[in-house]
Amino acid sequence: MVSARIASSAPLRADRLQRAGAAVVASKIETGLAERSWSISDREKRHHCQLFCVLHGRAVFIGVDRHRMDLLAPVMLWLPLPVAGEFRLEAGGDGITAMIAEDFVWRIIGDSPVATHLRPMLERVVVAPSDRIALQLAEIGVSLNALIRESREPQAGGAAMMALHLGVVMLHLWRASGGGAATAQRGSGVTTVQRFRQLIELHYRENLGVDDYADRLGVTRAHLHDACLRATRETPLALIHVRLLEEAQSRLEQTDLSVEQIGYSLGFRDPSYFNRFFKRLTGVTPGAYRQSGPVARTTREPLSFAAWP
Known part of the structure; x- marks a missing residue:
């Protein structure tokens, strides 16, 4: 059996994902002496997709409709926002799990040349079985390691790094599931909000x-x-506003453009409007945000969505 080395990480916590900038929170699942379970709540109570990669052992996912999916390692399971249920990992099993903000997934898909194929992953369960990922597990493991490291130790350019590695994982999921047409459980369909988010990403x-x-x-x-x-x-x-703020933060972190140039590129014709918008959502000015460093940035939540020129 092919295995992948996964970096150690702190236990997964939902509140870590809610912090500004925490687009992905990934964590290793250590070998345990007893069965462990994860309750996946419905979309009214969460704002993230869930990924499980079981490296050793057996697992099962039971949907709210009581539909049961038995999983034998190595296997990956993708649970988008519309899907709820319970994931159970038998004693002796190990692997990793990750929570990914749905908006972040939209950004990755929106920039992908295979967006048409990846988009259904926001609506359905996707399983990448052992016979489809065993030979690629080492490559997948590299990307999973990177997600764990970047979510545990935020650095400048972390969002871009996460996007690259999560894109690799999602492509492997898509390929291994039969190009998106294999074992899948339909979700709620393409909703008005999903199409709205697609348009936001484009415009x-x-x-x-x-x-x-x-x-x-x-x-x-x-x-x-x-x-x-x-x-x-x-x-x-x-x-x-959330999407604009994310892009503004990314450009402040990853480019040498002036605050005025960044604001103008995002549609703010007056620098004072951009400063006011940014400060009302984060509590700090764009200049102060740029100087604060990546660790300090991840600890503050947006204060308001009220400002727009």
Whole structure:
């Protein structure tokens, strides 16, 4: 049996994912003497996708409809936001698990040349069985190691590094599952909110308003507002702001562009508007954020989604 060495990590905690900048939180599952289980709540109670990679042993996933999926290592299991249930790892098993913010997955898929094929992974369970990943497990292990390291020790450019390695893992999942058509459990379908997020990814630099997005979706502003509140507990404007903030933070971390240049590239024609927008969402100015260092950045949550020029 092929195995992969996975770096040690602290136990997985959902609150770590909620911190600004924590797009991925990955952790090793150590060998245990007893069965362990993970309760995967429905989308009303979580905002992340879940990935399990079982390196040794047996596991099972039981959906809320009581459908049972038996898993024999080495195997990977992808659980998107619409899916809920319970994952159980038998005694003696080990591997890793990772929580990935759904918005971060959208960003990876939006930039991928195979986006059309990867997009269904946001709607369905995907299983990469042992006979499809055994030969690639060492390569997958490199990317999983990187996700653990980057989520445990945040550094400049961490989001970009995570995106690269998570993209590799997702491509392996897609290939091993039969190009997206193999064992899968349908979720809730492509919703208005999912299509809205796709449009945000394509047009967030263009300073489009909520009405513009609603028109492109072919729905009313009120319908889009209600759909976003039901699915995410955020308004459409808040989701637009989150994506803008993420891009602003990324450019402050990874480029030498001035604050004014970054603001202008994101649709802010007045530097003071960009400074006000950024400070209201993070509590600090763009300049202070750039100087604070990656560790300090990951500990503050956005304060408000209210500012927009």
